[in-house]
Amino acid sequence: xxxxxxxxxxxxxxxxxxxxxxxxxxxxxxxxxxxxxxxxxxxxxxxxxxxxxxxxxxxxxxxxxxxxxxxxxxxxxxxxxxxxxxxxxxxxxxxxxxxxxxxxxxxxxxxxxxxxxxxxxxxxxxxxxxxxxxxxxxxxxxxxxxxxxxxxx
Amino acid sequence: xxxxxxxxxxxxxxxxxxxxxxxxxxxxxxxxxxxxxxxxxxxxxxxxxxxxxxxxxxxxxxxxxxxxxxxxxxxxxxxxxxxxxxxxxxxxxxxxxxxxxxxxxxxxxxxxxxxxxxxxxxxxxxxxxxxxxxxxxxxxxxxxxxxxxxxxxxxxxxxxxxxxxxxxxxxxxxxxxxxxxxxxxxxxxxxxxxxxxxxxx
Numbered sequence: 001x002x003x004x005x006x007x008x009x010x011x012x013x014x015x016x017x018x019x020x021x022x023x024x025x026x027x028x029x030x031x032x033x034x035x036x037x038x039x040x041x042x043x044x045x046x047x048x049x050x051x052x053x054x055x056x057x058x059x060x061x062x063x064x065x066x067x068x069x070x071x072x073x074x075x076x077x078x079x080x081x082x083x084x085x086x087x088x089x090x091x092x093x094x095x096x097x098x099x100x101x102x103x104x105x106x107x108x109x110x111x112x113x114x115x116x117x118x119x120x121x122x123x124x125x126x127x128x129x130x131x132x133x134x135x136x137x138x139x140x141x142x143x144x145x146x147x148x149x150x151x152x153x
Numbered sequence: 154x155x156x157x158x159x160x161x162x163x164x165x166x167x168x169x170x171x172x173x174x175x176x177x178x179x180x181x182x183x184x185x186x187x188x189x190x191x192x193x194x195x196x197x198x199x200x201x202x203x204x205x206x207x208x209x210x211x212x213x214x215x216x217x218x219x220x221x222x223x224x225x226x227x228x229x230x231x232x233x234x235x236x237x238x239x240x241x242x243x244x245x246x247x248x249x250x251x252x253x254x255x256x257x258x259x260x261x262x263x264x265x266x267x268x269x270x271x272x273x274x275x276x277x278x279x280x281x282x283x284x285x286x287x288x289x290x291x292x293x294x295x296x297x298x299x300x301x302x303x304x305x306x307x308x309x310x311x312x313x314x315x316x317x318x319x320x321x322x323x324x325x326x327x328x329x330x331x332x333x334x335x336x337x338x339x340x341x342x343x344x345x346x347x348x349x350x351x352x353x354x
Contacts, residue, residue: 031212037295039208041302043313047216054224071330082318085311100307112293119294119303122310129314133321134221140328141228 010059017059024052032127036116042123046130053131054138062142074135081129088121160204167201182237184230192223209298 032045057065089100097104102118174194181187195218202211267274284301292300302310 035296035299039212039296039298041209041299044209044212044216047213047221051216051220051224054221058224075325075330078318078321082314085314089307089311100311102304102307112291115292115300115304116294119292119299122303122307123299126310126314129318133317136321136330137225137324138221138228139330140324141225143331144232144328 013059017055021052021056024055025049028052032123035123036119042126043130045123046127047134049127049131050134050138053135057138057142062139066139069135071136071139074132074139076132077128078132078136081125081127081132083125084128085122085125088118088125092118163204164201167197167204171197171201182239184233184235184237185227187237188223188226188230191226192219195219195222 028045028048031040031048032042035041035045053065053069056068088102092101092104093099095104100118100122102122103112103114105114105117107114171194174190174197178187178190178194181190195214199211199215199219202208202214267276271277284305285297288294288297288300292304294300
């Protein structure tokens, strides 16, 4: 983007979003790991994490965002999510249980620890897949549009 | 459940605002305003879901509907014109007919729906009640939604993840991550734009 220097007309947006973006990413992690206790989970967290990256791309330009989060990572992240989810199911197979029956992770646990581990692993897969897919879709569409003109703001 | 409680009043207000926003979306011609109003619509429905105690759904609606899809719609809007073309009257008659028939069918179906908040409705009894009762002993998680979504309905969620993945994969196969597969050139407002390398051709 051309308005990369300090004379940018969007200086307030830049300063505010620089503070906000790490907080949004942190909030996504909170939503993810707190999904067992409150509203939220991998899907919501993934979308929030993706929106942090998209906000960065909107404010600082797509090229900057692609340097921070390279498109190849996005592709890997997307596929890794499905692999982690499916892999959790295969792991339960190997441990002797049914596909995605998480009890086999800790069959002797009295507080359903196997279920907790399984849910965490599965939600991690959802997080990766959703983040990757959302950012990939944004990159694909965003890359073919012209830069935002100042009168469009 | 007698009389007008504040919650019922809030629900009615939010639903009325949804109708107003929907009407505005139908009437407006400026695509930018329409995209923004669609975000408002999602946010209003998220507020309504919170009022119905469906916080997980509200969370998703606010993040996906008001956040991501607004951005994607804006991205799509930048590739096209800023104003929608007016539709001639005779072309509106067919859709109006379909809307009337479907609307009447829906009003006909309302009679078969369970009453709002009915504890004996199919959604609240049978397997749903079983999950809520069993989560305390089998999963031991405070959030029943997560337990159902990730453990009892794990197959469904796997399917959803694959759907999200396929959506991303489909877009990547069509456009490529850099949006230039097939070297298609966008023409917003009639002026030719494209990737930086192909600009002089």
